[in-house]
Amino acid sequence: MSKRPLILITNDDGITSAGICALAEAVADLGEVHVVAPDSPQSGMGHAVTIGEILRIKPAYFPIKGIDAHSTSGTPVDCVKLAIYKILNRKPDLLLSGINHGSNSSINVIYSGTMSAAVEGAVENIPAIGFSLLDHAADADFTAAKKIARQMAKEVLKRGLPSGTCLNVNIPKLPLKDLKGIKVCRQAAGFWKDAFEERTAPNHETYYWLTGEFTNPDQGEDTDEWALSNGYASVVPTQFDLTAHHAISELNSWGLK
Amino acid sequence: MSKRPLILITNDDGITSAGICALAEAVADLGEVHVVAPDSPQSGMGHAVTIGEILRIKPAYFPIKGIDAHSTSGTPVDCVKLAIYKILNRKPDLLLSGINHGSNSSINVIYSGTMSAAVEGAVENIPAIGFSLLDHAADADFTAAKKIARQMAKEVLKRGLPSGTCLNVNIPKLPLKDLKGIKVCRQAAGFWKDAFEERTAPNHETYYWLTGEFTNPDQGEDTDEWALSNGYASVVPTQFDLTAHHAISELNSWGLK
Numbered sequence: 001m002s003k004r005p006l007i008l009i010t011n012d013d014g015i016t017s018a019g020i021c022a023l024a025e026a027v028a029d030l031g032e033v034h035v036v037a038p039d040s041p042q043s044g045m046g047h048a049v050t051i052g053e054i055l056r057i058k059p060a061y062f063p064i065k066g067i068d069a070h071s072t073s074g075t076p077v078d079c080v081k082l083a084i085y086k087i088l089n090r091k092p093d094l095l096l097s098g099i100n101h102g103s104n105s106s107i108n109v110i111y112s113g114t115m116s117a118a119v120e121g122a123v124e125n126i127p128a129i130g131f132s133l134l135d136h137a138a139d140a141d142f143t144a145a146k147k148i149a150r151q152m153a154k155e156v157l158k159r160g161l162p163s164g165t166c167l168n169v170n171i172p173k174l175p176l177k178d179l180k181g182i183k184v185c186r187q188a189a190g191f192w193k194d195a196f197e198e199r200t201a202p203n204h205e206t207y208y209w210l211t212g213e214f215t216n217p218d219q220g221e222d223t224d225e226w227a228l229s230n231g232y233a234s235v236v237p238t239q240f241d242l243t244a245h246h247a248i249s250e251l252n253s254w255g256l257k
Numbered sequence: 258m259s260k261r262p263l264i265l266i267t268n269d270d271g272i273t274s275a276g277i278c279a280l281a282e283a284v285a286d287l288g289e290v291h292v293v294a295p296d297s298p299q300s301g302m303g304h305a306v307t308i309g310e311i312l313r314i315k316p317a318y319f320p321i322k323g324i325d326a327h328s329t330s331g332t333p334v335d336c337v338k339l340a341i342y343k344i345l346n347r348k349p350d351l352l353l354s355g356i357n358h359g360s361n362s363s364i365n366v367i368y369s370g371t372m373s374a375a376v377e378g379a380v381e382n383i384p385a386i387g388f389s390l391l392d393h394a395a396d397a398d399f400t401a402a403k404k405i406a407r408q409m410a411k412e413v414l415k416r417g418l419p420s421g422t423c424l425n426v427n428i429p430k431l432p433l434k435d436l437k438g439i440k441v442c443r444q445a446a447g448f449w450k451d452a453f454e455e456r457t458a459p460n461h462e463t464y465y466w467l468t469g470e471f472t473n474p475d476q477g478e479d480t481d482e483w484a485l486s487n488g489y490a491s492v493v494p495t496q497f498d499l500t501a502h503h504a505i506s507e508l509n510s511w512g513l514k
Contacts, residue, residue, distance in 0.1 A: 044306045047305075050301070055453070085451050085453055086455075109499050111334075116303065119499075123448055161504075162503070165501040184508040186500040196342055206314075235513065242425075254416065256441065257438045
């Protein structure tokens, strides 16, 4: 029997994206790699799960030799659940999500399907890392991102992760030679100044596209945004306990009954 | 000009659900109430946003006199964004989400469209509360939930909320006379033991339904699960900073470069 670590790979851009290939390629020799990813793009799906609709699983072609792959009709979080409870015959030793095409730093973590898959790994007590490259281009250069992904996967296979956490890793859009290294960070307190572009359909109905501009008033040098702007890959330990523990005493002082 | 507080109400069960009516009714006289909710059920949507598809907004019938209402084709988070940036002419003073049909305690907070709408309020710096009643029945009794919703809405209109937080309020399935009161809590460390029910379609294709069982090994008396099991409504301050701050020093000790 093989004692190689079982590495589950998923993403939110879909199984045919360049990013998931880059990720699988970067870690192919670190263990037994199994890809379970959405059959279509699922960006912005957050922590959505499919509870009112059926799910499908299909064996999928994957362009890297020796890697088993399945696509599902579900969200990134569905993929993690289906992989663990239906597809794989043992619990993965590591879950990797990505490499996302575009940033999941700062507030983007809560909208991100990539990171929600990693968070679901943490919920399932599986060490998990989400990777995102700050480049939306179809011909994005994944060289630096692959190096970071391989390094972080090896570290986490060796050390594990603190209970209840996963890692949110973002990689700046830089040639490998200009990447300064890795910084452990907190999530910057940025937000989206949203807007909706209004259009008229041929049938005269009005419809909207979500647009908007990311805004970051948080200049802290301990933030992911600072690291990324200064040539570093950012690593943010990320948790699924959403309790604002610091606010409990203030709320208790209200004397609610 | 009116100085009444502007209260935005949304949910994830859709604009025609009993719970959103109960919520609007409970707070109708506390301000100018505007309902902006999904045109169809969106349970389990987490923090999903619609970025690759168009969105529609329609004026909607709402059965409570004096309350303006719109439905949208989007997720609960889309509804909050559309309300703030497209429908309302000023920033809401309070965002209320629910009353959800079913629990959003413990880990359910991360899958919940109800709570994601409230979290989006916090991101937008609007005091926000999500309400959930632990009863899925079509004829659920909202009496206790309405009392709690009204009380919490009044408190938060008066006091505001700590920056970066919203409230996750769950109400046990109890007649009002048996409700013991309100407890401020942390999110219990429970999880879903998932399963997938396998079925065969008429065309012989296999498909799956997500099922599963909620499991809570966390017996802490400071948790939402404890409060709910002991006859109290639970109030958990909930934040969108997902950084596991306590894990930063451990990760720094890895010496990543």
